[in-house]
Amino acid sequence: MLFLRQIRAHGFKSFADPTTLDFTHDMIGVVGPNGSGKSNITDAIKWTLAEQSAKSLRGSKTDDFVFSGSSDRKAADFAEVTLVFDNQKNIFSTVDTEIVEITRKFVKKTRENEYYINGQRVKTRDIQDIALESGLTKSSLAIISQGTISNFAEAKPEARREIFDDAAGVAKYKKRKKETLIKLIRTQENLNRLEDITSEIGRRLPSLEKQAKKAELYKEKIKELQSIEISILVKDIKTIKERIQDLSSQRSVFQEKIKTLSNEINLSQEEFDLMVNDSSSSEMEISQLNNKFQEIIQRIGNLKVKKQEVEAREASKIDTKDADEFKAIQIKKQFEETRVQLSSEKDKAFRLEAQINELKEQYDYLSSKYNDIYDEIETIRKNISRIQIQKEHNENQRQSTQYGANQGADNVIKHASNIGGVVGTLLSLVKVEQAYQTAISVVAGASMNSVVMKSNVDVKKAVEFLKRNNAGRCTFLPLDSLNPSVIQGAQRAAIENARGFIGIANELVAIEAKYQTALDYALGTIIVVDTYDSATALAKNINYRFNIVTLEGDRILPHGAIVGGKTRSQNIFSSQSQTQSNSEELEQTLVRLDAKEIEKTRELNDLKLQRDQLRDNLNDNQAIIRNAKQNIEQYRVKTNELSEDYRILTGNDLLGNNQDDSNESESIKFSRQIAKLENERDEIQTRLNLLSTSRNKYVDRQRELNEQNSGKRAELDHLKDQSAAVSSELSALQERYIAILKRLAEGYGLTEEAALEMETDAIENEQYARERILVLASELKDIGNINIDAIEEYKVEKERFDYYDLQVKEIREAAEKLQSIIMDIDIAMETQFKKVVDDVNAALPEAFAKLFGGGTAELIYTDPENILETGIDIKVNPPGKKISNLNLLSGGEKSLVALSVLFSILKVRPLPLVILDEAEAPLDPANVERFARYIKLFTSETQFIVVTHREGTMENCDILFGVTMETKGITKIVKIKLVDAKEMVSKED
Numbered sequence: 001m002l003f004l005r006q007i008r009a010h011g012f013k014s015f016a017d018p019t020t021l022d023f024t025h026d027m028i029g030v031v032g033p034n035g036s037g038k039s040n041i042t043d044a045i046k047w048t049l050a051e052q053s054a055k056s057l058r059g060s061k062t063d064d065f066v067f068s069g070s071s072d073r074k075a076a077d078f079a080e081v082t083l084v085f086d087n088q089k090n091i092f093s094t095v096d097t098e099i100v101e102i103t104r105k106f107v108k109k110t111r112e113n114e115y116y117i118n119g120q121r122v123k124t125r126d127i128q129d130i131a132l133e134s135g136l137t138k139s140s141l142a143i144i145s146q147g148t149i150s151n152f153a154e155a156k157p158e159a160r161r162e163i164f165d166d167a168a169g170v171a172k173y174k175k176r177k178k179e180t181l182i183k184l185i186r187t188q189e190n191l192n193r194l195e196d197i198t199s200e201i202g203r204r205l206p207s208l209e210k211q212a213k214k215a216e217l218y219k220e221k222i223k224e225l226q227s228i229e230i231s232i233l234v235k236d237i238k239t240i241k242e243r244i245q246d247l248s249s250q251r252s253v254f255q256e257k258i259k260t261l262s263n264e265i266n267l268s269q270e271e272f273d274l275m276v277n278d279s280s281s282s283e284m285e286i287s288q289l290n291n292k293f294q295e296i297i298q299r300i301g302n303l304k305v306k307k308q309e310v311e312a313r314e315a316s317k318i319d320t321k322d323a324d325e326f327k328a329i330q331i332k333k334q335f336e337e338t339r340v341q342l343s344s345e346k347d348k349a350f351r352l353e354a355q356i357n358e359l360k361e362q363y364d365y366l367s368s369k370y371n372d373i374y375d376e377i378e379t380i381r382k383n384i385s386r387i388q389i390q391k392e393h394n395e396n397q398r399q400s401t402q403y404g405a406n407q408g409a410d411n412v413i414k415h416a417s418n419i420g421g422v423v424g425t426l427l428s429l430v431k432v433e434q435a436y437q438t439a440i441s442v443v444a445g446a447s448m449n450s451v452v453m454k455s456n457v458d459v460k461k462a463v464e465f466l467k468r469n470n471a472g473r474c475t476f477l478p479l480d481s482l483n484p485s486v487i488q489g490a491q492r493a494a495i496e497n498a499r500g501f502i503g504i505a506n507e508l509v510a511i512e513a514k515y516q517t518a519l520d521y522a523l524g525t526i527i528v529v530d531t532y533d534s535a536t537a538l539a540k541n542i543n544y545r546f547n548i549v550t551l552e553g554d555r556i557l558p559h560g561a562i563v564g565g566k567t568r569s570q571n572i573f574s575s576q577s578q579t580q581s582n583s584e585e586l587e588q589t590l591v592r593l594d595a596k597e598i599e600k601t602r603e604l605n606d607l608k609l610q611r612d613q614l615r616d617n618l619n620d621n622q623a624i625i626r627n628a629k630q631n632i633e634q635y636r637v638k639t640n641e642l643s644e645d646y647r648i649l650t651g652n653d654l655l656g657n658n659q660d661d662s663n664e665s666e667s668i669k670f671s672r673q674i675a676k677l678e679n680e681r682d683e684i685q686t687r688l689n690l691l692s693t694s695r696n697k698y699v700d701r702q703r704e705l706n707e708q709n710s711g712k713r714a715e716l717d718h719l720k721d722q723s724a725a726v727s728s729e730l731s732a733l734q735e736r737y738i739a740i741l742k743r744l745a746e747g748y749g750l751t752e753e754a755a756l757e758m759e760t761d762a763i764e765n766e767q768y769a770r771e772r773i774l775v776l777a778s779e780l781k782d783i784g785n786i787n788i789d790a791i792e793e794y795k796v797e798k799e800r801f802d803y804y805d806l807q808v809k810e811i812r813e814a815a816e817k818l819q820s821i822i823m824d825i826d827i828a829m830e831t832q833f834k835k836v837v838d839d840v841n842a843a844l845p846e847a848f849a850k851l852f853g854g855g856t857a858e859l860i861y862t863d864p865e866n867i868l869e870t871g872i873d874i875k876v877n878p879p880g881k882k883i884s885n886l887n888l889l890s891g892g893e894k895s896l897v898a899l900s901v902l903f904s905i906l907k908v909r910p911l912p913l914v915i916l917d918e919a920e921a922p923l924d925p926a927n928v929e930r931f932a933r934y935i936k937l938f939t940s941e942t943q944f945i946v947v948t949h950r951e952g953t954m955e956n957c958d959i960l961f962g963v964t965m966e967t968k969g970i971t972k973i974v975k976i977k978l979v980d981a982k983e984m985v986s987k988e989d
């Protein structure tokens with residue numbers, strides 16, 4: 001068969017000139033003298049087919065294969081050989097051209113080996129694959145290099161096996177197996193790596209799942225709790241506030257009553273004291289007057305005795321004989337007595353008249369003063385009640401907004417100087433631009449009432465102060481120990497890029513740098529956006545994690561609750577300070593007015609007392625003056641009658657000489673003195689009467705006051721008890737109210753206002769709802785610490801786990817597939833190998849017998865149990881010999897063994913090309929003859945290139961090439977005739 005059609009060599013070894021060998025026959029002989037370059041042809045073929053071992057090409061490095069120069073030729077720069085094959089029988093199955101040109105080129109300068117198939121640059125491997133298909137490999141018997149024929153017999157069984165592997169075409173399987181194994185190893189490595197990752201994730205997954213479930217449970221419960229609790233809290237707030245309002249007005253009624261009653265008691269006590277004072281002084285006056293009274297009585301008595309003596313003396317001087325004269329004297333005396341009486345009464349009346357006028361004036365003055373003060377008190381009372389209404393109104397308003405409810409903060413600020421370290425409410429420290437006021441008010445109204453403190457130590461003092469004074473509760477922000485949480489990193493970047501983002505609240509509000517921590521604490525996680533839509537979009541993006549508020553004051557709470565709407569008092573920054581100072585002023589005015597009312601009432605009572613006394617005095621005086629006037633009238637009648645009697649008796653008129661006192665009688669003088677003293681006495685008597693009546697009155701009044709006061713005191717005690725009960729209920733309610741506000745703020749980040757605005761679910765069964773809150777709260781407590789991120793983490797890790805797990809499964813399947821491929825390959829290799837060995841064994845006895853002229857041979861497995869690994873031994877029995885060891889064979893015999901195996905192989909698995917470089921050299925001429933003729937049997941299937949010195953071989957060749965070195969060191973090849981060849985050989989001899 002014609003397979004290799006042409007060799008073109010240039011620069012390879014001794015082929016200095018471009019040399020072409022055209023092969024047109026099946027059996028080609030190559031002849032020529034030693035060293036002419038015959039074996040270089042074999043080398044060229046092997047080199048082109050990508051032989052990598054320099055040694056097997058009889059060199060030590062690639063440079064050795066480039067023409068190295070001669071005495072008159074310089075060395076070549078490169079070596080290039082092209083083999084032209086006939087591929088009509090499709091021996092190179094991967095190349096679909098009829099002619100296949102394979103080229104190898106080595107350039108010294110670049111040190112690069114280039115391979116080409118049909119002019120296309122290919123890789124070394126591609127050439128190696130093609131060589132494998134043609135069977136032209138180092139390990140086969142297809143190329144038997146010079147001097148290697150004995151190798152077959154001498155080789156180790158394992159090396160020998162390779163020949164049969166090649167013949168069986170196992171090489172391609174081996175290659176595939178090797179590739180598959182590499183793939184398998186890689187797959188296995190990959191699998192190990194993925195299994196590591198999977199088991200790593202798998203190890204963490206259960207705890208993460210547990211955490212995630214816990215967090216889910218927590219979320220679920222919190223959500224339920226939120227929906228119930230906010231409703232309940234809102235309901236409670238409403239009830240409590242109503243009740244607080246109710247109780248507050250009750251308390252103010254009680255307090256008002258208590259105040260009035262206390263005032264009354266105080267005033268009556270004062271009145272009582274005043275009376276005690278008064279009565280002690282009047283008591284003194286009474287005793288003085290009594291003394292004076294006694295003295296006057298005494299004097300009157302004395303005067304009367306003296307008067308009687310004088311009268312007696314005067315009477316003794318009167319002539320009693322004349323009855324008329326006597327009578328006239330008596331009448332005159334009576335007349336004068338009466339006239340003294342009359343004048344005394346007139347004096348009295350005149351004096352009293354003057355006194356009464358004076359008293360009347362005084363009375364009028366007191367009355368008008370009394371009325372003035374009364375009016376003044378009325379005005380004061382009106383003002384007080386107006387202010388009280390105002391105050392109550394303010395209080396109500398203050399209580400109706402949750403900001404004012406922070407009694408604790410108010411008290412701390414009020415007593416800042418006592419406590420120390422108080423900086424102020426957050427509200428008082430910040431400056432908020434108009435645009436953000438609503439948003440900040442809505443979201444942080446409550447925390448704006450927190451009190452900023454210099455340090456933790458100060459907070460302790462403030463808390464003690466509040467406790468000691470029962471002064472409410474308050475949130476403190478100690479600057480030295482706050483640890484505010486702020487939004488940072490990737491999360492912050494994402495939020496900042498969100499649509500409608502305006503800022504984080506703590507950065508929108510201005511505060512002095514030293515208080516920034518407090519602001520960060522209160523507002524650090526509150527996001528301000530422009531509109532409701534932006535808010536809902538952002539909330540979803542950040543998984544409802546932070547408080548979001550719009551400029552309009554709509555809010556989205558963590559966990560997703562939404563608060564919206566509008567109220568009047570939405571802006572705490574506009575009105576707060578105003579109402580506060582207002583109510584302080586009112587309180588001060590009220591205190592002042594109360595004091596004034598008491599003072600004026602006291603004055604009024606005093607006046608009343610004075611006026612009453614005046615009236616009594618006046619009444620008494622008027623009675624006396626009436627009496628005196630009657631007396632005057634009587635005395636006047638009497639004097640007229642006496643005067644008339646006297647005129648009748650004497651003819652003289654007594655009334656005419658009443659001017660003259662000088663010749664008045666002694667007794668009349670006494671009478672006059674007596675009358676004067678009696679007047680004085682009566683005056684004292686009147687005064688004493690007045691004093692004693694008023695003393696009696698005082699006693700009555702005092703008794704009355706005592707009675708009244710004891711009643712009032714009992715009432716006061718009762719009122720105080722009632723007020724205390726109301727107060728204690730109030731403070732309990734206020735505490736509960738504050739607790740609710742705290743719960744709303746801490747549990748849900750809600751202000752009261754926000755909570756009231758929320759649309760809460762209606763509660764069907766309140767009792768059940770309250771119990772449920774307790775159950776949920778305790779369940780949440782039982783759940784304990786949770787990691788809300790675990791939900792997302794678990795989701796991600798689970799996805800990763802599933803992904804890797806799937807990969808592991810797929811790769812495991814792939815590995816199994818590769819293993820089964822390897823098993824298939826092994827089976828195929830084993831079958832094919834066995835088949836070849838069996839086939840060769842079947843052909844071997846004949847080939848052996850032909851070449852040896854008898855005898856037999858057999859291939860045997862060194863390890864029949866392991867066909868894939870087994871070595872191949874050969875048992876030979878040359879005619880008449882018994883050989884136990886192949887090494888004992890002669891050189892020629894060894895060659896014959898190798899050749900008989902080669903021919904057996906060619907018989908069962910024909911090779912397209914066999915190159916034999918002096919393989920028959922050791923044979924004797926008879927055996928050469930047999931060998932050469934035997935080859936001819938195979939030429940229809942196999943092309944032979946035979947390098948030979950033997951005539952027997954030459955004679956059987958179809959064509960002969962003569963190899964010479966006409967120019968020293970440079971091979972030249974020409975077709976020659978058999979005779980020329982024989983001549984060449986004979987020359988050698």
Ligand code: ATP
Pocket residue numbers: 012013014032033034035036037038039040041064065066067068069146963969
């Ligand atoms: P024999 O009959 O003894 O086997 P042969 O014809 O097979 O001889 P080869 O072995 O093919 O001879 O040729 C060897 C010759 O090739 C040597 O004389 C050597 O000088 C020459 N040769 C080998 N390599 C190179 C090279 N790189 N450059 C020049 N000449 C080389």
Ligand code: MG
Pocket residue numbers: 035038039146
């Ligand atoms: Mg040679």
